Amino acid sequence: MKKKYGVTLLASIWVFIFLIPLLGALYTALRTDNAISSGPFVWEFDSSFSHFKNAMGAAGYDFANFFKNSIIISIGTVFLTIFISFPASYAIVRLGFGGPWLLRLALALRITPAIFFVIPFYKLFTAYNLIDSPIALILADSFINMTLALLVFSGAINELPLEIEEAAAVDGASIWLTLRNIVLPLLGPGMAAVGVLTFLFSWSDYLFAVVLTSSEATPVTVGAANFVTSYGVRWGDISAAVCLSVLPPLVFATAAQKYLVKGLSSGAVKG
């Protein structure tokens, strides 16, 4: 038994090391400005939580707006990605649509660096007047997440027993009915995996956000990074803003941890 606590201790040390950045930000956000400027180890608890209040709008930052944008973009991307990938995965796996080529294309895309698409997307969305609109980021993020979603969905559909669908077909159910009443309800876990991964990755996007937005549609990632340069001395407010920014994906992904693990490993290693 003694040995087992050794494992706990070793694992805790590594967890602590990995969490230093987050704990550091939280530590700074909870201290008073006075303590922050006096040195890194001066502790004076800011019981009024003024940095969090400032970040949420009291100090006139746009942060609340960035936050709203991130939520709109991430949720929009989740829905669009599922709408694109789920029916297509069924067509590819069960109806043999596109042979093996559509999935191969998806894999090739997974490998292509997103930076390649930055310039054409910028030109395309400028031409259609979508720069600095959440729609541009929803489209770009859905495009990037689509490949992982196709892999997760086609893997999940492949694992469903074919007999149920065959029985439904024999009973005269159309492909539509089978899809809606039989496949869809069985695909809950796959749906959850795609949902949590897509939410996480679109919330995390920085590259497309920095190119395709300027002020109106800016999400938290770009907003927080700009904070550092524009309000360089207000470390307390920046820390609070960053802590708030990581909260939604952290809560969501922790709640759906099982699906996160399943999705990430089925997109990579068969799990």
Added chain:
Amino acid sequence: MSVTFNKERKVAGWLLSAPLLLMLAALLIWPVYLGVKTSFTHDVLSEFATYGAGFENYKNLIHQPNFWLSLRFTLLYAFIATVAEVILGFALALLFDRVFPGKRVLFSLMLVPIMIAPSLMAVMYRLILNENIGIIPGFLQRIGINFSIFDQHNVFASLIVLDLLEFTAFTFLLSYSALQNMPSEIYEAAAIDGANARQVLTRVVLPMLKPAIAIIFLLRILDSIRTFDSVFILTGGGPGTTTQTVGIYIYKTAFIYGDFGLAASAAVVLVLLLAPFMPSIIKQFNLNQGGGK
């Protein structure tokens, strides 16, 4: 039944794939065309006219030392970081591959870095590494170490360590999943044969997990090659251009210096350099997905 059934399947296939096909047409085929076309165009923001320029951008690119330096930096950075992350991730997965008190909570906490956007992580790094208020320089000073983290000589190592802290969670998770998929009979058989823990690891576990580790390595290095957010926010590619990734080079060429043509040609070259690896990677994935079904 079969004639109408087949026809229905065909129609359904097209209808169900329609959103995907539209997406591919609008955001893959058209942008690829635009990107390649831009790379053959003289397209500089400060000049009004854009015109076809043949291979002008590609010829210029060859003579841009910054492009080649950024390529070298990217590959070196990606390779070293990936090797370190695969090893550390696997070692931690081995540590977690047993029952111990507090495992559930610690496992969840191990995954936290995956849930934090790299750009937000970079902002936190800037906070804890800040010379005046950061806890890390403060701590180093206290124990009497004089170490300048983003100094020209240290910046490469610092970035690797930061990358390691951020992305090991990913290699850890995938290694752990792979270990969990090992059938327990194998351990039992090895134990009956009298193998000790080290022999089980080097002669049974590692050889069996070779394909999984290869995929984890591939996934991670491909993601590393695209590194943009964290390095851009931490160093902006500096000091000078010493930590400029290809992503940062392309971004700056287009959106800071306004030369879209040159940036597009760099992006095309990057994809062409990665293209030879695609078929083998696709094959690897398909094997793992039980593909061909």
